[in-house]
Amino acid sequence: MRRWIAIAMALAAVAPAAAGEAVRFDEREVALILRHGPWPQRPARDPSNRVSGKPAAIVLGRALFFEHKLSPAGVVSCAHCHAAWRSWTDARAQAVGIGELPRNTPSLWNVGLNRWFGWDGGSDSLWSFAIRPILHPREMGADAGHVATTLRADRELACRYERAFGKPPERSTANDERVLVNSAKALAAFVETLVSGRTPFDDFRDALERGEETAAARYPLEAQRGLKIFAGRGNCGMCHFGANFSNGEFHDTGIPFFVKGGVDPGRHAGIERLRADPFNLLGKYSDDWSGETATKTRHVDAQHRNFGEFKTPSLRNVELSAPYMHNGRFATLRDVVMHYSEIRPDRLHSDGEALLKPLRLSSGEADDLVAFLRSLTDPLAERAAAALSADSSRCAASTSR
């Protein structure tokens, strides 16, 4: 009944006529809009990570996230690219760790809601995704031995590790890989907590669902018009679906995938990497004995069209994570909007999907779409991220041994 009230209200109009031309949403658009919530989502624990959601593991993960010693040179931490004060990214087109990398650093807001991790989905869990930059020769350049040695040698880290896992990092080098995996699981437990707050869009969406016309009308008219394009003729919500504005899958959006010295195969190589990854959910380190979380890995299908496909990013806080696309090709949200406005279908795979067509937006319509995207910003996000800088509390001093 409530839904029908909402639909009836939406079909009428949600903006006062005096403020400009009222925006009307049809039934299909309303259904799609309602699917973008409620927000925030209830935090889900990762069954493949036994310390997911555990406070002691979150504390350890937070310490590790900002720990430069995890890289052998002592200069690169996770926060080096995923800077808290930059919305968990680095504002660069392409990332720079120890060396240069071909892809843009994705923001970590709400990353725990993903199905696949990384632009190519080469990881099937957040904890295995955390291992990748630690070991990558151009990101942090460490190995399991270095990580385990660091955890054993640092009293603070060792103390936090013991609190998270019930025993200190195993002394034997034969257990180095186990210590690496546990560290990554603690990192994942921390990163799962990076959930963005409510936005002006969420208030509008909830008002729409409740049938509260006055509350809905507080949503800026230009954002409403942009939402109309997003959910309507833009078909953006087909891929940017659901509460996190991402269907979590992979698409060719006509962005060139040539990189210095070759091509970036995107999802195609991601599936190969996933299958070869000893830390994937089919391997011995998953804590999900039911095997349920590994369903996606067991059934993932490699297809020719995966070449040049990259993951649909979430749009929550998108305003704060410029530059955009997998290779940081676009500096502004308007650049992104204009790309989809003028997209050339002949640049998409011939065996790819027939979903993207040039929108031919007017300048005003492009502004409206950008206004809508900006309405997905949590106004408290930057403050919340800044509060999560390195933790200065002590563990070792407070633990009697």
Add this chain to the structure above:
Amino acid sequence: MRRLLLVLAAGAPLAVQACEPPAGFALRADSARYAVFFRADPPAIGVGNYFSVEAVACAKTGGAAPDGLKVDAQMPAHRHGMNSRATVERAAPGRFLARGLMFHMPGVWQFVFDVQRAGDTERATRDLEIK
């Protein structure tokens, strides 16, 4: 003699199989010769959620049950299929269980069943809107 053969044929248990929807199988796909009755588990297919399909396939005019079934799905309007590959096991003659399906977009999806019998394959399809 002819009469005797007819009586023997009618009595053969494998020769004739009723082609009626089993209880609880609300969905149906058709090819020229076969009907596929199926249901999803969980029953409500949500965007981005993995699900299984239990299917019962039979020849519309009676006869032996199909001996194989392939299960797939596509979005004809978008010209793409799923990003996962279902695995199918035969649970009983004419009865199959497909695991690992996932629809990653809202819209009209088409279930595709390739019904196999004695080396022949026939395709049965059924459209379903996923919201």
